[in-house]
Amino acid sequence: MQVDEPVRLPRLSRAAVCGGTHGNELSGVYLVREMLKPENRKEDGGPASLLMLLSNPRAVQQCTRYVDTDLNRCFTHATLNGPASEGAPYEIFRARELNNLLGPKGSRAAVDLICDLHNTTANMGLCFIAYSDCDWVCLHIFRHLQKQMPDTPMRFIHFDVSTKESYSLDSIGKHGFAMEIGPQPHGCIKSNIYTAMREGVQHMRDWVSCFNSGESNVSMAQLPRHNQMTDYPCFLSQDRDFCLLRPGEPLFQTFSGETVKYQGAEALYAFFINECAYYKKGIALSLARKRRVSVPSIRVQTDEEERASEQSFASEEEE
């Protein structure tokens, strides 16, 4: 592939912006409600069809992360397609509803792009979280936001999980990512965090519109690769998300005041430090390697190319 030859990709005709997948992460809840107001639904050059929805309305109503089980872990192939008994958790039913509406996951009928809005108590700035490190659409959107919002710290986090095992709402679109912004306490809304999300979503819509109109881009993006560790919840490294943690550096402070050092053999980047919702899971922080990836320029397919790729998609499905 030559650098000056853009990759041709299908038009992004249908996109979805979802808030309230976790009902107490309020920036997305309020932003979706705001976008749903009739006066804000005017055509502004975004994707031909933009769906906005609250993913977990019951949890939103109760201002809680979820009612029975974490909705954003219910989008694996197994959970979406397994048998569902009468007494199954509410979120399992809701995940299937959403899969019917926005998916089905992995099918040609799925929406082209899902942007799922999240907040974290960690000091993470604005992050894209995605399962692929070669989804050029997501990476180009990310680069566009980086350029448009130079004062907002921004990272692209790649969770290295297969499509089948991918469990989050954004995995049911053809392209998808979570937009995770913090720090913001759950159940609270902070104007700077809300504003960053609103701007981020607007820039994403602008980019999609631009892409659909036929423009192309060349880019580079940084992707820390994901990894996990577990420990107890009192941090020296609090608020230092995406700072490099070197072996032997102070990591935790115990409740009696002692310091516990990082025992790893490799210097890594810490993130999701002190995310409230991960206490139950015993996850104090996540650790990542930093990688630099090259992103090719892309351009929307011509109608003819699109027809050809649809035919190849159809024959893949038949296999």
Add this chain to the structure above:
Amino acid sequence: MQVDEPVRLPRLSRAAVCGGTHGNELSGVYLVREMLKPENRKEDGGPASLLMLLSNPRAVQQCTRYVDTDLNRCFTHATLNGPASEGAPYEIFRARELNNLLGPKGSRAAVDLICDLHNTTANMGLCFIAYSDCDWVCLHIFRHLQKQMPDTPMRFIHFDVSTKESYSLDSIGKHGFAMEIGPQPHGCIKSNIYTAMREGVQHMRDWVSCFNSGESNVSMAQLPRHNQMTDYPCFLSQDRDFCLLRPGEPLFQTFSGETVKYQGAEALYAFFINECAYYKKGIALSLARKRRVSVPSIRVQTDEEERASEQSFASEEEE
């Protein structure tokens, strides 16, 4: 009263430190658990009897503010002494239990001092919240902490409510205050906030020990007086707790991005800005006047004085 003649006050023989009155305010929960460990229960010169307890163990277990109703609103005379039906909220029963253990409120049997530990999502530093602006014990403890922890922003907030109407746990002691520290998301623990609380409680114990041993002090303290207002939850003034808010200054930002100005006629100090637990109540922030009060020096009573004041207390109770 002469400046150089200390006010004589009874010995503080029994004190209580309470955490988890709100079950998701974790600094107090973890601090009380830490203090309850056998290795930390050694006599360290504090009050002769120091009781440490988790006020709302069910809410702590669920990591929620409360189970049925806010425990810290249940300590009015009416709620403590009214009829209790079988189906009454759990917290009503628990409030009565605590009143038996630490009170009864307003009686001679009540503990001498209650320090109730709280967290807030607001950027309030360390605050004492009390119902009296002339409780010299609380004010001296506050001044002692201010001196010992000069790098911690500290304020004394006076809620102007009568003893009968006072509703919080600390109101059932002879002296009492809430120690409120933030910002910390509910359900989370931050090492700087936890450490400030641990130091604050230790300095309080040191002061009580010192007072009981016969030392005296002269002090001045600042008390903002309390007042309330209601509005919607997206703030320009976020994190600017205890900054002066002048008429016409920007106060809120709406979800569509407009600025709403402060309409009050008087410049006041804002606090509890964006406290998560007050969303339901429609309280966006509180407003206070700042006052300076003179605090007389105090000294513990001699045994003889104590007997005399006990007699006068007894005769008051008989009236």
